[in-house]
Amino acid sequence: MSTTSTIVMPGERISAIEELAKSKRVILGPGLRRQDDTVVASKAGPLRHKEPSTFWVDNYQRRYIPARGDLVLGIVRSKAGDNYRVDIGAADTASISYLAFEAATKKNRPDLNPGDLIYARVLNASADIEPELVCVNSVGKRGKLGVLAEGFFFKCTLNLGRMLLRENCPVLAALTRELPYEIAVGVNGRIWLKAHSLRETIALANAIVALEQSGCAEIDKICDNLGDFLQA
Amino acid sequence: MNLPGKMDVGKDKLRQMNCEFNPLSRCDGSVMYSQGATVVIAAVLGPIEVKTQNLSIDGSYLECNYRPKAGLPQVKERIREAAIRDVLELALLAEAHPRSKMSVQVQELEDRGSIDACAVNSACLAMLVGGLPLKYSFAAVHCIINEQGEYVLDPDQSETLHQRASFTFAFDSVEGNLLLVQTKGAFKIAQFNDIECLCRAASAEIFQFYRNQVAKYHGRSEAIAEKEEDASMET
């Protein structure tokens, strides 16, 4: 995944993509806009390029724009009729039907009450309609989705969430060396952590948040001295 | 009592600009921006839920407030707010998020001259860092003609006391056409054109400032991207 990290500003035409588009299909990710065969950036940030022909702008963002297939962490806000309102940090609250849980039938409904944390997948979302979530995969099994019990939950920026979710991300590897833990990272910039003891959970959360504050340039330095974070 | 402002900068130069991204934690994007001694803080939240009366199906509703330091906004502040909203509405890509609201708040911290231009620039920076979809970025420049008839770019408060005319221009970053013109005082058309070119040149400098700041702010995560590459190469 070669990253051409040139900074693009909104309104700028990106000619590289236009040439490429003449020959073969190009995938425009978020942050790029097509104006009948010219490609214009609509957000400011580094332009990322993934091998075949996928381009997107990796800009700093805290507000989540729901998109189909994303795995998100939501807080159940309220129960409206036969579906729940879930806050996933987007423009409006998402809805999830009570049937979208494993082994949920008309009679035995999932015990979900406001304030619970769920890890769900965005079923469909577009600018006009309210996003819809689902907590069960196509086979009907819960897989990795579902309600998250205790542990600690905090919000971070979308960039940090995405950075943690890249294949073989060094941070997670480094954290694993330090202590056993369980983590659920939502693409909507929310992280849920669970370690054996409370002190470890706090130290883990601080380590991740420190990564965001101090900027990710010195990522190895942070990974090395995670040790002292955990002792602090 | 002179502040870091016009004294140490030539007549046709912009005052020293600096900005800090995301000092506030509650909103989606915030920036503290200063031009010379004038300091403004702008924050952006959106797209968020919109009240039903100003809901529109084909675009997002833009709410823009300008808050002075002291007391309730008077007429002067309302005019400034209206100017900022017009420029933002032109630049914002509203149809990207229909049925939603984009809220931009500008809070004046210290007014040491040309606060209008400062507010517009801080709003633009806040939208850039807040991740709002924009057609183009924009920059505003303020310029006056003092008694001697000279053009003073981005004047300090002390110079604006006795000025013959004052101009505020806003340019967009793609074609560079004019988004906002606010003039006060008597001037000739020739002077108007000269000042317009002077401001256009200055706006290029501001766009460069935006790019550098965004690069610096993202510089942190760029290194991580490279790191990712090496890390994934090695493993």
Next chain:
Amino acid sequence: MFMNSNLFEPGKSKPERNFVQLAVKQNQRFDGRRSNECRDVELTFGADWGTVAVSLGETKVLTHVTCDLGAPTTSRPNEGKLQLNVNLGGVAFLDEVQSTHDQRSLTLNSLLERTFRSSRCVDLESLCVAAEQHVWCIRVDINVLNHDGNLYDASTIATLAALMHFRRPDVTFADDELRIYTEKEREFIPLLFLHYPVSVTYCIFKSSGQPIVDPLLLEENAADSVIVLSFNSYQELCTLNAGGTAPTNVRTIMQCARNAATRAKSLVDFIRKALSLDEERRLQGGRLVQGLVALIGENQQKLSFRKLMGHQKQEPQDLQSEKMDVDTKAIAKPRVEEMAVEEESSKQETDAPLDSSSWLPQDEDSQKLPTPSEASASKAGKGKQNRSKSKANKKQQAKKQNNSDSEEEAKPVI
């Protein structure tokens, strides 16, 4: 419209609440502070008189004081006017339609009114230019920039610092002809103060008796009850505002009061020191006066509590915490669970030896009636409304606190 999801409020989800309760029980806080340790306070003075930006950790407040001449109220012809105005709706987005909003701004408004106006901390008689005709009307605007917990302390510190930093123009009134002097002609005059009130906020959790000071937004939202005490620098209580669902016995409140008294005293000293530093800079000529530009980026001459007050911050209140530290450090490196248990027991020890003698603030017994000279000020300031500790829920508490003028004199139960 459903409970809106515009703003992410930490502490609103169940796992977070349970986590914070558990953390407080084990005397652990998210940012590593101890239960009686406060965040660093940073003051930045604006270019003109009476503007100060305070940042208490992430919570940022900007206060601006302005004055103009106006007619006095008929009821008090020879007194100036002091008007406090809190606006939350600006950059902090606190006016988003939320159930907690009105409750937050109500309590903040009422607290500031009681701390600064009904406790008569500014000597209003000195603001009178001509009885019944012209008096100075001081207007204080408190703009909340960012709310990361403990908005009360941040705004009271900001307001006090701004009022102390404010200078009003000199004015003469000769045979009903008013003459206001500009800065060049006559030096501006600061306000006169009778006492300097500052508030300290504690959060109490059902899971552990130990109250925590200066809560983060996460802790404030997950807390069961919030106690706001404001003391002046003579360690007299100006306001006490306790509400919430956690039953708090008198001993805890007294413990909070004692810590708050010393904290308030050190805060006022810090503000005075910061003011004198700012004074020097202004005298040395404008070059050093950066105004609020100093907020941006790192600047060395930051007026921060830790830096100015240096290490003698360890007042007596820390004696107790040192003792606790010694215990925890003494334990080498046991497995973490055992450590938590150890802390449990060590905290018990520190509570036990709390005999009655060490309850009261060291230098002045606040129970005894204060000396007559300050009788007028402190009696008025003694508007101590000792809220009943009953299980009144938060909403009802907010309504009861608003009748701030009821001088309900309740002797603390010892």
Next chain:
Amino acid sequence: MPAKSKPRLSRGVLDMKFMQRTKVKVEKEADDEQSRALYSNEINQKMLNSTSNFIVESSYSICAGLIDGRLSFRGMNPELELLMEQELAEKQGRTKPEQPKEVSDQDMAKAYYANKAPTVAGSMGKKFSTKKDFKRKNSGNESGSPHPKKKQQFKKPRSDDD
């Protein structure tokens, strides 16, 4: 659209039994026509069939190929770790590394067809050969004998020698 409107079949003809399917077809076409006219201001002809090779993908996780967000390390949540292993194995399965091969594919093919494995080589061919070719091919098998064998005919026993 052609200048004069397309010749339309009359209603009577369409109602006939055998015209059932064409009737449905014609009606559908009429509807399409109508809807196209309705939306013509928005979706014009060029947009409809312009095969632009841009695909807009609005999700980061698909663009950047992010992994699933739910992870557990060092036995914190065994059930989840099981799932993770299955997923890993399956991912490994999909991209099976090439096993080293002693014989490369080409030699395999050559050897396979070189010695004309009798049973398989011509099996399909046999199906389509006529009896004649079959006999010739069989006799051809013994073509190894000196002279090509004439077609056997009934030979009268020579009269002189018995």
